[in-house]
Amino acid sequence: LGTCPTKEDKEAFAIVSVPVSEIRDLDFANDASYMLSNVVDKMNEGFLSQNDRRFVIQLLEDLVFFVSDVPNNGQNVLDIVITKANRERQKLMREQNILKQIFGILK
Numbered sequence: 001l002g003t004c005p006t007k008e009d010k011e012a013f014a015i016v017s018v019p020v021s022e023i024r025d026l027d028f029a030n031d032a033s034y035m036l037s038n039v040v041d042k043m044n045e046g047f048l049s050q051n052d053r054r055f056v057i058q059l060l061e062d063l064v065f066f067v068s069d070v071p072n073n074g075q076n077v078l079d080i081v082i083t084k085a086n087r088e089r090q091k092l093m094r095e096q097n098i099l100k101q102i103f104g105i106l107k
Contacts (some may be wrong), residue, residue, distance in 0.1 A: 025089060028066060029096040035059060036101030043105065056105070063102075067093060 039056045042048050048056075061077040069086040093099055 025066075025092060026096075029089075029092045029098060032059060032063060032066075033096040033098050033101060036098060036105065040101055040104035060102070063093070063098065 036056070036059065039048065039052060042052060062072065064077050064080065065072045067086065067089050068080050068082045069084075069089065070080050070082070
């Protein structure tokens with residue numbers, strides 16, 4: 001199924017039960033990676049609008065909440081205390097190249 005060109009990813013998820021939370025996490029990580037990649041490209045071109053900056057700051061804050069597995073209740077992102085690391089989300093961020101994109105922004 002994994003190597004068959006006629007099957008879609010949806011069919012794989014239909015065969016093997018996957019928790020909805022894992023699908024949401026994967027969707028979020030995939031979308032975040034895509035958006036961060038766009039920001040890195042814009043920064044390399046030399047133009048990043050004020051709206052883009054606000055957006056990427058909010059996205060980076062959301063990623064901190066995501067990886068720390070703490071709900072965003074409006075608190076300051078710098079006040080988060082991580083009691084237990086979510087290794088699966090850390091791994092997902094690596095696999096989806098989110099860390100690569102963050103380092104691209106920092107560069």
